[in-house]
Amino acid sequence: MNDILNNIFHSLARLFADLEAWLAPFLPSQDLAAYLAFAFYVLLLLGGGLVAVLARNLVRATLGLIITFLGVAGMYLLLASPFLALMQLLIYVGAVCVLIFFAIMLTKNTSDGEEARCPRLSNLSLAGLAGLAPLVVIGPLIYQGTSSLVTRRPADTVANLGEGLLSIDLLSFELISIILLVAMAGAVYLAFRPHGGRAR
Amino acid sequence: MDLSLAIFVQIIVAALLVIGLMVGNAVVMVYMERKVAGFIQRRPGPYEVGPWGTLQALCDSMKLLAKQLYRPGNVDIILYYLAPILAFFPVLLLFLPIPFGPYLTALNVNEGIILILAFAGLGVLSNLLAGWSSNNKYSLLGAARAVSQTVAYEIPMILALLAVVFQCGSMDLKNVTEQQGAWPWEWNVLTQPLAFFIYVVSLVGETNRAPFDLPEAESELAAGFHTEYSGMGFALFFLSEYANMLLVSLVAAVFFLGGYKGPVADGFWWIFIKAYAIMFFLVWIRWTFPRVRFDQLLNINWKWLLPLSLLNLWLTAIIVKLLI
Known part of the structure; x- marks a missing residue:
């Protein structure tokens, strides 16, 4: 049964390869x-x-x-x-x-809550500035062209990622972990409620 | 990635087959559920329509198709109609990386299990949107329960699967299957009994089935997040729920029970027999155990399943490290 299926699949694959060669000029x-x-x-x-x-x-x-x-x-x-x-x-x-x-x-x-009001002009302009802020970093890169900067990293396999995180990128990995830990501790501190007391 | 016509055609054919499988699965499961429930409660179950009531499920689905789509007032229209669609379509994708047979895989990906887990997350989202957009307190409560439950039970589920991934050294479902043998004593369930137990328990929580069906507990919440859906809206939720059940059972079959491998001849029949055995087990416990309370449900997860699965992962890592 499996042999028959295998044969069918292989002949189908051949058929599609032929079809693709024939259709090649029309495909993107x-x-x-x-x-x-x-x-x-x-x-x-x-x-x-x-x-x-x-x-x-x-x-x-x-x-x-x-x-x-x-x-x-x-x-x-x-x-x-x-x-x-x-x-x-x-x-x-x-x-x-x-x-x-x-x-x-x-x-x-509710749909008429605080977030539904039209923001003030000063807020809008500040938001626009904040949105453009990444351009300070990315802008020069776009201007230079990035093709020379790209170095080919090893293929994206899970093993490579794991090795990278524990060797080359160890420092950034640990820093991110610390940030997450601080955020979590902060959240617990803010929400912590002693017995009978109120949240801070 | 290789763009080729063959792969496109393969995926389209697979998607059509999966839709057929989903519909067929729902019909079979509805019949099985009602019949098994009947036998467990010492009554015949459906027996009027067709021989032994086999056509009952078909008639029910015809009724759902013909029903009027009723939209209650003051709902968020876009989200209300988006939710059932969002529940249905990701499930199509989830079946693609499953190896149904030695050559029957729609999409060979190295990270098959991650693909399944990633798109399974969209299912919760649809429950949430349905509950929120329905403008109904029952729906909202059901949705809130669905989220806290699914987010909680996802963690031990992933950790249990991760233990098997550690053991096999691969996230490819086909590779995991190939490393197991045909006979039950060569399956992963023997080397990972604790992971299998954790997986099966969190599977019940993940698919919102009794005794963990708090999001749609009819005695407290009418019908939970899909209270306001009628006709095809409800049918899409229903279909995707049963498809999700089949999917987690298939994943259990692949990871713990040898997938398509079995005595005499390998093939898709074995994976379906195993998956439906697990589904039968799910139906069985649904009609045997009473519904737990919500705090009990979360306590089981956070105080038992999570520490146990972490312990299991740790032990697996040590043993794998020692053996290699």
Whole structure:
């Protein structure tokens, strides 16, 4: 039975290879497909970001954030790092966003709340400045062109990632862990409630 | 990544097959659930429509198809209609990396299990959106319960699977299967009994099945997050719920019970027999145990399953390190 299936699959694979050779002039090339995918992910990123910022309702804003995260995951996929892309989905969409949702649900959520008011001009301009701030770092890179800066890292396998985190990137790994630990300790301190007392 | 026509066609064919599998699975499971529930409670179950009531599930699905879509007032329209769609479509993707047979895998990826876990997270999201957008207190409470439960039970589940990944040194589902033998004493369940136990318990919590079905506990919450859905909206939730059950059972079969390998001849029949044995077990405990309270549910997870799974992971790591 399995041999028969195997034969069928192999002949199908041959058939498709022939079909592909015949269709080759009509199909988008690898490069074009990559550009199309890039454009799609950029659209997801920008559209999701705009929804997240402009939505008048926190749940819809979080949905925009999720779309942005999906776009980021797609970018990782395009950079040939499927493991990072899946981790992005697992952690950001599956855990972080769900926790944000949870926090929203625990609060009283009305569509005419504080977040629904039109912000003042000074706030808007400050927000615009903050949004442009990363350009200070990224701008020169864009100007120079980044192709000379990219060094090929070893393939994105889990083993390579693990070895990298515990050898070359050990310091940054530990620093990030400390930041997370401090954040967690701070959250526990803020929420801690002695018996009979009130939260600080 | 290799873009080729064959892979596209393969994925499309696989998606169509998976839709068929999901629908067929729901019909079979509804019949099994009602029949087993009947036998456990000493009554015949459905027996009127068709021989031994086998057509009952088909009639039920026809009824759901023909029902009017009723939208209550003041719901968030976009999110209300998005939620059932979001519940249904990620599940399609989840079946792609499962090796149903030696050659029957839709998508060969090295990180198959991560793919499944990552897109399984979208399911919770759909429950949440459904509960929130319905503008109903029962729905909202059900959704809030669904989140805290699923987020909690995901952790021991992943840690239990991670122990097997440590042991096999691979996240590829096919590779994990290949490292097990055909006979029950060559399966991972013998080397990882604690992980299997933790996985099965958290599987019940993850799929919102009784005794852990707090998000849709009908005696307290009407129907939980899908209270306000009728017709196809409800049917999509229903389908994806049963598909999720099948999926976690298939993953259990692959990781602990030797996947498609079995005595006499390897093939998809073995993985389905094993997965449906686990599903039968799920149905069995649903009609045997009473529903736990919500604090009990979370206590089981955080005070027992999580420490146990961490201990199991630690022991596995030490043993693997010593043996290699």
